Amino acid sequence: MNSHPSDSYLRTDRLPHLWCPGCGIGATMNSFVEAVKLSGISRKSLAVVSGIGCSGRVAGYLKADSFHTTHGRAIPFATGLALANPGLRVAVYSGEGDLVAIGGNHLLHAARRNVNIMVVCINNFTYGMTGGQLAPTTPIGSITATTPYGSTEMPCNLVNLAASAGAVFVARWTVFHVRQLACTMAEALVRRGFSFIEVLSPCPTLHLQRNNLGHGETEMRYFKEYSRVANNTSPVEAGLDRRDRKIIVGTFVKRERAVFFDSPDSVTLVRKKKVKA
Amino acid sequence: MCAEPLALLTGVHFMDGNSAVCEGAIAAGCRFAAGYPITPSTEIMERFASRVPRLGGICIQMEDECASIMACIGAVWGGAKAFTATSGPGFSLMMESIGYAAMTETPLVVVNVQRAGPSTGLPTMPAQADMLQARWGSHGDYRVIALCPNSPQECFDLAIKAFNLAETWRVPVLIMMDEVVAHMSERVVIPTLSEIAVVQRRYTQVRPGEYQPYRPAARGVPEMAPVGKGFFMHVTGLTHDAKGYPAMDPETQDALVRRFTAKIDSNADDIIVYEEEEIADAEVVVVAYGITSRAAAAAVEEARALGIPAGLLRLVTAWPFPEKKVRELSGRVKALIMVELNLGQMFLEMDRCAKGGAQSIFLGHAGGSIHRPEAILMAIQKAAQL
Amino acid sequence: MKKKTRYSVRIIAERCKGCMFCVSFCPAGVLGRDGTANARGYPLPCIASAAVCTGCALCQKLCPDFAIFIESNHVR
Structure with a gap:
């Protein structure tokens, strides 16, 4: 039997991975491998940076130069990596707790600066690795380990957050949308600037089970049934509320803006000074 | 050029x-x-x-x-x-x-x-x-x-x-x-x-397929590989093995952390830098670092002018701490005075290394101003009378 | 003699965790469950009707565990 067509992109000596049965993170990684193939970027130039948590383990399974950093700091690490080595294509791959809660400030400012990194944010509505606590995206009313009577916090609309902070490419898919996700990731890989892709993913062990929402397969059916592809939707209108029975997916923002440390103006200015000096 | x-x-x-x-x-x-x-x-x-x-x-x-x-x-x-x-x-x-x-x-x-x-x-x-x-x-x-x-x-x-x-x-x-x-x-x-001697980054000569990012090389320090050259290295803050892969067991943890400490501890003599002034015949040695060492040097000079056999040990590397040097001094001098702008930090380390030999004396305050040499001189005089 | 199908579905049993995404979402109904499990006790998908596989590879793309893939048997 031949090996899996994605094996050369994986650290196969570390498989099977640690994610639970029915978890979607592995499927997003599958799409990411497809995206790398589709994008045509050089294998050697790819660097993957993760933070902490279940999604933070992605870096450890991809056969690329990969960095598993501290909680919340994947984006600043990636910023330094990308600036110091502009030949790299740097992808940050982490979860919503890592990127938006503890690392939220870095997300805002990297988007604002338009740092040339691509961010894949797995949103599974909870903190998986630590045992299912409240996340910035946990829906109102959801039971988590730290909101045993149901969350009363308004969840964060991640695509709106990224877009309003200045990201030049913003998209959302679910784990069910594997083909679309692969194409979107490929597009982000070849674009310059700060791109943000939210991927909704089932957490069967904690979020789904605690809230009587079934298992991974059930959630995938939910994603399939209630997702509406609506490209160019204003991210403000793309909030997620389970009671709406509607998940807006697609590419919401595509725009061009000067990339951090790409600006021809600043380079020219410095060069002029250099000549004078 | x-x-x-x-x-x-x-x-x-x-x-x-x-x-x-x-x-x-x-x-x-x-x-x-x-x-x-x-x-x-x-x-x-x-x-x-x-x-x-x-x-x-x-x-x-x-x-x-x-x-x-x-x-x-x-x-x-x-x-x-x-x-x-x-x-x-x-x-x-x-x-x-x-x-x-x-x-x-x-x-x-x-x-x-x-x-x-x-x-x-x-x-x-x-x-x-x-x-x-x-x-x-x-x-x-x-x-x-x-x-x-x-x-x-x-x-x-x-x-x-x-x-x-x-x-x-x-x-x-x-x-x-x-x-x-x-x-x-x-x-x-x-x-x-x-x-100017500059140590450049030295990258491994091992080929990508054989390279292991955390295999200890000379003196316990692993070799780095350049990013973007097909080494496909994995770097993690988790406890990791030579391949850089997470390894969640006490044996790997112990070996890894012992290597971190050993690469400095066992090479401390090559790393540690200090300066000695008037140490040879000193009976009272002031230990100081940073700005405080300048006030201490002035105080030692004045003490010598007064005929007090004082000396100065100036720490250039605070960490690793010159444990051997302090131990050696504590075996032959009357008192070691740590002068610093805190309420006793490096003093604890000096006292630990002195191991009850010389008297350990602390002279410090909580910061905001630097020591006057006179205050240090007074401490030297007092120690000399011990 | 068994007729050779256009596509072969390959399952890497030791990687599978039995999430059944492949079984649930195969558009052609190629996959099923037959109660077999791998060494770690996870239920495995089985190939119920290989002949109807269209080679779309949705199972391969959806699999979180890189445990299933499609091979084309086209000989031109």
Whole structure:
């Protein structure tokens, strides 16, 4: 039997991975491998940076130069990596707790600066690795380990957050949308600037089970049934509320803006000074 | 000839410590810094921001100190020499990432211009009260190297040394300045390029397929590989094996952390630098570092003028601590006086190493001003009468 | 003699965790469950009707565990 067509992109000596049965993170990684193939970027130039948590383990399974950093700091690490080595294509791959809660400030400012990194944010509505606590995206009313009577916090609309902070490419898919996700990731890989892709993913062990929402397969059916592809939707209108029975997916923002440390103006200015000096 | 004529300001300057440490970093080949403004260190980043764009380097102001140090660590893995500069509150925020740098063996330089704390404390006034934080601030067992310049000239010299030590030992190297050294201006001589020894990043000669990022090489230090060249290295803050893969077992943890400590401890003699003045026949030895060592030197001189056999041990490396030297002194002198701008930090280490030999005496206060030589002289006189 | 199908579905049993995404979402109904499990006790998908596989590889793309893939048997 031949090996899996994605094996050369994986650290196969570390498989099977640690994610639970029915978890979607592995499927997003599958799409990411497809995206790398589709994008045509050089294998050697790819660097993957993760933070902490279940999604933070992605870096450890991809056969690329990969960095598993501290909680919340994947984006600043990636910023330094990308600036110091502009030949790299740097992808940050982490979860919503890592990127938006503890690392939220870095997300805002990297988007604002338009740092040339691509961010894949797995949103599974909870903190998986630590045992299912409240996340910035946990829906109102959801039971988590730290909101045993149901969350009363308004969840964060991640695509709106990224877009309003200045990201030049913003998209959302679910784990069910594997083909679309692969194409979107490929597009982000070849674009310059700060791109943000939210991927909704089932957490069967904690979020789904605690809230009587079934298992991974059930959630995938939910994603399939209630997702509406609506490209160019204003991210403000793309909030997620389970009671709406509607998940807006697609590419919401595509725009061009000067990339951090790409600006021809600043380079020219410095060069002029250099000549004078 | 310097490849980058603007990089090295060879000549004699009148320069403050913050400027000098920045020039030292540039001379060491550092072309990346990320920082966040904080008194009294801000001028370091300001100067770097003005200097390095013309040298093809990058200086960025990040959103906080957590981001600053992590961007530097990322830049190091990207192939750059990188550093950040901060002061107490920012140093506290950087602690987690100093642990990450220790765990991932990232050659990183951090400058801490110490001000009086805790918390916001006295932002514009000196202290030396982060010395134990420098050693123990991040969780877990690890080692750092900490250097304590006592003049702008030494800020320049030790900045170069800090980068060299970081590249050699792959540990975070901390330049523990204080507000007075940072802001005092003195003569600083910047030598020519050929007079400066710079340790460049040495990458492995092992081929990508065979390379293991955390296999210990010479003196317990693993070899780095360049990113983007097909080594497909994995770097993690989790306990990891030679391949760099997470390994969640006590045996791997013990071996890894013992290697972190051993690579510094067993090479301490090569790393430690101190200066001795009038030590040979001394009965009372003042131990000091940073700005305090200058007041101590004046006091020792006065004591000698008064016929008191006093000497000075000046710590250039606070960490690793010159344990052997202090032990040797404690066996033959009457008293060791630690003078520092805190309520007894390096004193604890000195006292531990003295092991009840010489009398351990502490002279310090909580910061905000520096010691007057007279106060140190009084302590010497008192100790001499023991 | 068994007729050779256009596509072969390959299952890497030791990687599978039995999430059944492949079984649930195969548009052609190629996959099913037959109660077999791998060494770690995870239920495995089975190939119920290989002949109807269109080679779309949705199972391969959806699999979080890189445990299933499609091979084309086209001989031109």
